[in-house]
Amino acid sequence: MISLIQIDRQFQSMKSEILSAVGDVLDRGQFILGEEVRRFEEEAAAYLQVPYAVSVGNGTDALVMALTALNIGEGDEVITTPFTFFATAEAISRVGATPVFADIDPETYNLDPASVEARITPQTKAILPVHIFGQSCGMQAFSVLAEQYGLELIEDACQAFGAEDNGVKLGTIGRIGCYSFFPTKNLSTIGDGGMLVTRDGELAGRLRKLRHHGSVKKYYHEEIGFNSRLDEIHAAVLRRGLKHIDGWNGVRRALAQVYDSLNGKSGLSTPVNRYQGNSHVYHLYCVEHEQRDDFMAYLQANNIASGSYYPLPLHLQQVYRQLGYKPGDLPVAESKSERLFALPLHPFLSAVEQQEVLEVALNYSGKE
Known part of the structure; x- marks a missing residue:
């Protein structure tokens, strides 16, 4: 895995x-x-x-x-x-x-x-x-x-x-x-x-x-x-x-750049780094897909872990029900909660491992 x-x-x-x-x-x-x-x-x-x-x-x-x-x-x-x-x-x-x-920005989250x-x-x-x-x-x-x-x-x-x-x-x-x-x-x-x-x-x-x-x-x-x-x-x-944080963050950016090649392929949308002068450190590399859960199951079946971030936005959590929010109140956040998931990314992910993730992702063909 x-x-x-x-x-x-x-x-x-x-x-x-x-x-x-x-x-x-x-x-x-x-x-x-x-x-x-x-x-x-x-x-x-x-x-x-x-x-x-x-x-x-x-x-x-x-x-x-x-x-x-x-x-x-x-x-x-x-x-x-x-x-x-x-x-x-x-x-x-x-x-x-x-x-x-x-609500949140649809590109940067x-x-x-x-x-x-x-x-x-x-x-x-x-x-x-x-x-x-x-x-x-x-x-x-x-x-x-x-x-x-x-x-x-x-x-x-x-x-x-x-x-x-x-x-x-x-x-x-x-x-x-x-x-x-x-x-x-x-x-x-x-x-x-x-x-x-x-x-x-x-x-x-x-x-x-x-x-x-x-x-x-x-x-x-x-x-x-x-x-x-x-x-x-x-x-x-x-x-x-x-002592190592800048080097580790640099590796994260390099790995993210490789993953960016997935944009528009297999139905995936990759993250947008919008702001000039912004140094993103990719704590997570999250992509979007219309069939998020199916795509994650497909990755799991091919021994690749992924993670859903975040499956239920905070305004719809049970603990905040008394605040009176309803589905549809914050549509962008709600949409992303159904589409977004993270691919493997960390400073010690090998090039071979990342290439395997890329190949598997590119071979996704959707629900049968």
Whole structure:
């Protein structure tokens, strides 16, 4: 089976580095908020060219803490995309605010600025776009909207570490940017991990306090916070991965370019990289097909894994039924949920494996 994502190959490629780093952590005997975390935050901030990076337990916590630090809660609305992993909307609900879903662009699958603007109300407090699949959502338009309507702008860059928008790293353009280091992410660890970045020193200070039980001084607590700290072993793994991230993302782009040759063949549509100056990192390479489920079954029968992203948009999830959305309310997102699926793509996919995927895909003849 050709895997969709090959996590083991990535970590095997730097196994000796990881084992050495973990050994150093064990020797020091400090496992929470120690040297590795401090250095990872410094190195990540330098890579992203932003003054402040605050690591946390996972990407969902990063989103929740971003909203909390901006005092978003009961009575507030946050506009976001229905076409993403549940954590984006879940974080909004977790702080007591209401997620408001806008439709997506049919080519990039990212949040549509026009649809966002149409949903701004006096209760709107923030816009939370997601750089889906590793491509910029086009931050200039959202920055203009945030400025025009006096809204906070939070970036969900959990799928886009290392991607750029006109030479600026995604996650560093809005007020706060959020990242996930889940094992399948472009920059990942051997468990859960997350990070927030900001250019605001006061916000960074509050985020550091929030992640540690609302405390700056041990046993003294200024507010209700979280227990969400990246541990030393995960930080050590991430520091080693950070050295490779540009190379890994470069391989992803090269593989994506090869897959682009499928466009218009076997009924497939390949992703569009629309924005000038946009450096896509292809966390996932998703294609469209009218017979999505049948095509995926065909690939499976030929020992090729694929994945459906996302089979049910968030506005139609059972948990959000009380918000009153109906089928047809966000037609683009709903259409893509029936058509889109990912092909195998990761930095350790061999040329032979990719060629096999291409050959099988080109031989698809549709339902009998």
